[in-house]
Amino acid sequence: MSTHSPSLTERRKAATQLDIARAAAELFAERGPDGTTAEEIAHRAGVALRTFYRYFRNKQDxxxxxxxxxxxxxxxxxxxxxxxxxxxxxxxxxxxxxxxxxxxxxxxxxxxxxxxxxxxxxxxxxxxxxxxxxxxxxxxxxxxxxxxxxxxxxxxxxxxxxxxxxxxxxxxxxxxxxxxxxxxxxxxxxxxxxxxxxxxxxxxxxxxxxxxxxxxx
Structure with missing residues (x-):
């Protein structure tokens, strides 16, 4: 099995993705997916919208x-x-x-x-x-x-x-x-x-x- 350890860049990327995911889940729980936009998810996660789309294709993703x-x-x-x-x-x-x-x-x-x-x-x-x-x-x-x-x-x-x-x-x-x-x-x-x-x-x-x-x- 691979023993690859993630680099600092990979860990930061994963942490950012998880922050965005939690923000999306919170907003989905509050408003439902239909009532949530990608812009709102990015704002809740504290990232730019372009950062959101760097990692995810859409709000559900x-x-x-x-x-x-x-x-x-x-x-x-x-x-x-x-x-x-x-x-x-x-x-x-x-x-x-x-x-x-x-x-x-x-x-x-x-x-x-x-x-x-x-x-x-x-x-x-x-x-x-x-x-x-x-x-x-x-x-x-x-x-x-x-x-x-x-x-x-x-x-x-x-x-x-x-x-x-x-x-x-x-x-x-x-x-x-x-x-x-x-x-x-x-x-x-x-x-x-x-x-x-x-x-x-x-x-x-x-x-x-x-x-x-x-x-x-």
């Missing part, structure tokens, strides 16, 4: 970093699974941990996601961003699964596992966002819903076994 943040954390947890762990087991553990809502950042991320998914119910452009984020997450998941499963894994089975895991999280978050269930620790919370979805979707698949040796160092 601006929330993508918020929607994608949890998936990035999940992939990090999955990549840290012990060698020899079956792929379904590694997926279940990492999903449960990633969606546990433990810690202020994780809980805040889930609350942002709930608000945005509720707003997306009446906004096709915002739904399109959500679907795109999930598609990108599925594509980024494949190389992580390939390392866990080892070189002998069937590529088709890896693709099915990536699709099942991504859809398990997507469906769980969508179902959770329609309720007032807690972020963590109670019936209907995201972690439990996602694990249930994963088991249903992967129930008929062979358990891919992680057999790859991790590189030293």
């Amino acid at each position: 601006a929330v993508a970093p918020l929607l994608a943040g949890g998936a990035a954390r999940w992939r990090e947890l999955l990549a840290a699974a012990e060698p020899g762990t079956t792929v379904p087991e590694a997926l279940e553990r990492s999903i449960a941990e990633a969606l546990s809502g433990q810690g202020d950042d994780a809980a805040e991320g889930l609350r942002w996601t709930r608000g945005l998914l509720r707003a997306a119910a009446a906004d096709p452009a915002l739904r399109a961003v959500w679907y795109r984020v999930n598609q990108e997450s599925e594509e980024q998941l494949l190389p992580v699964l390939a390392v866990l499963a080892g070189p002998s894994a069937d590529p088709l089975e890896l693709r099915l596992a990536a699709a099942a895991a991504t859809d398990a999280i997507r469906v769980a978050l969508e179902a959770w966002s329609e309720t007032d269930a807690p972020v963590s620790g109670g019936p209907g919370a995201p972690a439990g819903l996602a694990v249930r979805c994963l088991r249903e979707l992967m129930g008929g698949m062979r358990p891919l076994t992680g057999g790859a040796e991790r590189p030293a160092g």
